[in-house]
Amino acid sequence: MRILTGTMMHETNTFNTVPTTFEDFRPVYGQDLFNHTFYEDNSEATGGIMKVLRAEGVEIIPTLHVFPFVSGIIVDEAYQKAKEVILEAVRNAGELDGICFCLHGSMYTQAVEDPEGDLMSAIREIVGPDLPIVCALDMHATVTDELIRSVNALTVFRTAPHIDRFDTGVRAADLLLKIIRQKLKVVTVSAKLPMIIAGEHSMTTINPMKELIHQLYRKNHLIHVLNADYAVGFPWADTPHHSVRTIVSGEVQHVEELMEVALDLAQQFWDRRFEFTYSFEAYPLDEALDVALAEPQGPVIISDAGDNPTAGASSDNALVLHRLLERKIDNALIAVFADRSSYEKCREAGEGAVVNLQLGRKEPYVLEPYPVRGEVLAIKTGLSDPKRIRISSNAAIVKIEGVTVIIAEERMAVYDPGYLYKLELEPKDFQIIVIKNGYQSPPYQELASKSLFALTPGHTNITLTEIEYRKAPRPIYPLDEEAEWNADLDRESMKINLQLSQRYAIK
Ligand SMILES: [Zn+2]
Structure with missing residues (x-):
């Protein structure tokens, strides 16, 4: 046959x-x-x-x-x-x-x-x-x-x-x-x-x-x-x-x-x-941060739902980082920011160096690239997943004020906390971990003192009624509550x- x-x-x-x-x-x-x-x-x-x-x-x-x-x-x-x-x-x-x-x-x-x-x-x-x-x-x-x-x-x-x-x-x-x-x-x-x-x-x-x-x-x-x-x-x-x-x-x-x-x-x-509906609590970004800070212990894991690379987002929206820094929130981790040029800059500067970075999206979609100054804590290479040849996952770990940011060379999915351990980061050391992901896998949920969705804008905005569809057939639920099926x-x-x-x- x-x-x-x-x-x-x-x-x-x-x-x-x-x-x-x-x-x-x-x-x-x-x-x-x-x-x-x-x-x-x-x-x-x-x-x-x-x-x-x-x-x-x-x-x-x-x-x-x-x-x-x-x-x-x-x-x-x-x-x-x-x-x-x-x-x-x-x-x-x-x-x-x-x-x-x-x-x-x-x-x-x-x-x-x-x-x-x-x-x-x-x-x-x-x-x-x-x-x-x-x-x-x-x-x-x-x-x-x-x-x-x-x-x-x-x-x-x-x-x-x-x-x-x-x-x-x-x-x-x-x-x-x-x-x-x-x-x-x-x-x-x-x-x-x-x-x-x-x-x-x-x-x-x-x-x-x-x-x-x-x-x-x-x-x-x-x-x-x-x-x-x-x-x-x-x-x-x-x-x-x-x-x-x-x-x-x-x-x-x-x-x-x-x-x-x-x-x-x-x-x-x-x-x-x-x-x-959502499988766990979902809030606009600032409310999600409030809820996370009110938890007696971490890590509270927040999905940056609008910038989810596993659904095709560019994974370089600096919105959450922006708010964490503006609100002077300490003890937070962002996993993972995809930005090849910033990664390269960190790699060239080396561990311990202080770098000025233009983090984030080079196209003005939600925010212009975000200028930040931080210390390169570590450069990690050779972490490729041999089965997924497309992902190099080389990364720089950078401390920007109270926020630790993983800046990866390529867009990648962080399906579970295994990648954090590979980078020698201890998730329990953080009050807030922001993951650029949608739903949280069982290992994340087991690790989290609380799991939250932050309803952020972006390529994967989860509030579908906010998306400007031009080609979608109408009426269609939930864009049109009155949509009918016969x-x-x-x-x-x-x-x-x-x-x-x-x-x-x-x-
Ligand atoms: Zn699917």
């Missing part, structure tokens, strides 16, 4: 105007994947797909693996180049039994609103209507009709924070093998809710998402449902495709039942739309989309 694979995973924040280039993709071409850690990565969807295919003795034909860190809008040439590499590999692949891809689902280029749909429809055009295609998606996928029409099935992460990426890849590959071996004719239907939601409001560890995922598992036990999922979308992009979608795959002869399952899941989600109308849209797919005769 021969299966063609590929990975094109990028969560694109279109509000971050620093473009993402082909170099940022750090591509791994074709057979090179077999020599790369991605091939056996037991934490990502690609690794899940590979493990299943390897175990089943499938001949794997890898095309291209691109998985850049979440960042700004993708330049068109980068996407077109990646697309051409993939399409060329599909054209030259010879006889295939199926295709299994990892996609994010919320990727945008300067000109293409839906690269995933664009790519998969181009592949479908080459391979024809009968070759099974299954893709694994991120839960924050903003799924389009074109993507659904182009593939047979989609599997989506069911956890946020995402701890089932590998399992989702396994599910995609298992489903593809089942389709091939049993010669199933599989379609996907999808209900579409007029809703935008932030990941911080839809964590699966808390309600309502926790219970909705529980219901999802029940639907997955229905005999005619091969796979059912939620794709909740990604709010920090300006796109006409904003929606929350249910994704239900099964054999074409059961399509009526699949549509009812998709609508029922959608109805349950819609009925609970007012319940989606199951009967949505059923008609699903039928039209199925007819457009023209893969199987559907009356």
Whole structure:
């Protein structure tokens, strides 16, 4: 059996105007994947797909693996180049039994609103209507009709924070093998809710998402449902495709039942739309600082929610630092400020030196670069995570009045406190730790005397009603409280989309 694979995973924040280039993709071409850690990565969807295919003795034909860190809008040439590499590999692949891809689902280029749909429809055009295609998606996928029409099935992460990426890849590959071996004719239907939601409001560890995922598992036990999922979308992009979608795959002869399952899941989600909220206390910045200072002991961990690089922010907004210094707050730590030129300056000056820095954003988005003077406490290098080749994580630790700031060479995610320990910082020494992150992982929450969200402005402003969307379909909840969803109308849209797919005769 021969299966063609590929990975094109990028969560694109279109509000971050620093473009993402082909170099940022750090591509791994074709057979090179077999020599790369991605091939056996037991934490990502690609690794899940590979493990299943390897175990089943499938001949794997890898095309291209691109998985850049979440960042700004993708330049068109980068996407077109990646697309051409993939399409060329599909054209030259010879006889295939199926295709299994990892996609994010919320990727945008300067000109293409839906690269995933664009790519998969181009592949479908080459391979024809009968070759099974299954893709694994991120839960924050903003799924389009074109993507659904182009593939047979989609599997989506069911956890946020995402701890089932590998399992989702396994599910995609298992489903593809089942389709091939049993010669199933599989379609996907999808209900579409007029809703935008932030990941911080839809964590699966808390309600309502926790219970909705529980219901999802029940639907997955229905005999005619091969796979059912939620794709909740990604709010920090300006796109006409904003929606929350249910994704239900099964054999074409059961399509009526699949549509009812998709609508029922959608109805349950819609009925609970007012319940989606923060997993812990959230305040405007100054109030968050007040609450943190009132705690008898630290560390109070505050998420600088508007400058969250794991959702594509530039991670160099000096707003929180500005307020900490203005308010003369001592004993605070900021992790992590991404600013290559300031890092370089600190490295050149060396440990113990006093440096003048222009910290922060070089584009006037929220604040001009912020002039500060501080002492370089330490320079830390060689901390790269070998699995994530894109992150060097070299950093300078600088004391600016009462605030310790980690200035990193590159944007990076500090998913847990492990990085602080690597830098030989003791989190418990601080009253306040500001992390440029969204939701706080369990290790942070265990460490924190209190966890807070600071509702800061920026590329990942979590107060969605403050974002100026120009392309979002309206009305849409929560931008428009009066937004409505009608199951009967949505059923008609699903039928039209199925007819457009023209893969199987559907009356
Ligand atoms: Zn995600």
